[in-house]
Amino acid sequence: MRRLAFSFMIAALAAGPAAAEQDLLLGADMASPAMTKAEMSRADIEAMIRASDGKPLDLHDKALSGLDLSGLNLRGANLRTARLNGTNLRGADLSGANLEQAWFLKADLSGAKLADARMFGITARDANLSGADLSRSTPIGDFKGANMSGAMLVDLKGGADIRNQSMGLMRAVFTSVNLSGANLKGADLGRSRLDYADLKDADLTDVVLMGSDLSGANLTGATVAGADFKNVDVSGAKLLDLKGEASAKGWAQRVNADRAVTRVSP
Numbered sequence: 045m046r047r048l049a050f051s052f053m054i055a056a057l058a059a060g061p062a063a064a065e066q067d068l069l070l071g072a073d074m075a076s077p078a079m080t081k082a083e084m085s086r087a088d089i090e091a092m093i094r095a096s097d098g099k100p101l102d103l104h105d106k107a108l109s110g111l112d113l114s115g116l117n118l119r120g121a122n123l124r125t126a127r128l129n130g131t132n133l134r135g136a137d138l139s140g141a142n143l144e145q146a147w148f149l150k151a152d153l154s155g156a157k158l159a160d161a162r163m164f165g166i167t168a169r170d171a172n173l174s175g176a177d178l179s180r181s182t183p184i185g186d187f188k189g190a191n192m193s194g195a196m197l198v199d200l201k202g203g204a205d206i207r208n209q210s211m212g213l214m215r216a217v218f219t220s221v222n223l224s225g226a227n228l229k230g231a232d233l234g235r236s237r238l239d240y241a242d243l244k245d246a247d248l249t250d251v252v253l254m255g256s257d258l259s260g261a262n263l264t265g266a267t268v269a270g271a272d273f274k275n276v277d278v279s280g281a282k283l284l285d286l287k288g289e290a291s292a293k294g295w296a297q298r299v300n301a302d303r304a305v306t307r308v309s310p
Contacts, residue, residue: 079127079147083107086116093117104142114152154191164214174222188219193242195226203234203252234272254294268292278304 072079083106092101093116100120109129113136120140129149137157148168159179166185173187177196184202202216216236224244228251235255243263250270259279269288279300284307289295298304 078107079129080109081107082109082111084111086112089113089116183216184214186217187221188217189221190218191222192226193222193224195223197226197228197231200228200231200233202236203232204236249288259300273298275299281305
């Protein structure tokens, strides 16, 4: 089942149509115990932490959905392919954790520490990451509909690496993500999907957006000084009251610039 789900995940993060993303969830039985139940309790994990002598926990491929793991120290933990759908990880420390191919559907990660976390192939649709710290993390995965308002995303590495695309165009999928007030200074989101994202008042200073999809996104009040807009699709995007527009890079090379909203209708 996990291999099948991963194959659909690859399709979802590739450059295919939106229908491929829908197949991601259709490719796995989301109502199965493996996706909805937990094989361990919070007490079990707390016992593992006490016995670990400070070493990172190995929780790879564990079913942990629905648990209350809020505030726990899971720094550097191996959660590769684990299922944490609907899990409460509010304020947890997942700094440097391996979250590759893990499932976080509708999980609560508000205020969590995820700096330097590895997230290749992660599925975190509709997750709550408000106020979380994802600095220097690699969110090459599906965050569609997630809440990242006020999150720290400094030096994020979510851009596609066109030199290593044997499985398709792997990139951050931030479709319809709430990034209002988020700090994305220096983030790499080249060729990523930010369509219909809410970037109101976000700090996009020096962000690499080259080749990304910002169609329908709301950038009202965002800081764009030094941001690279070369070949960025801004069709239907709200580009109102931008700060630092004069120093944005590739501004004249935006795609569908004539279709962007640049002034409020009287």
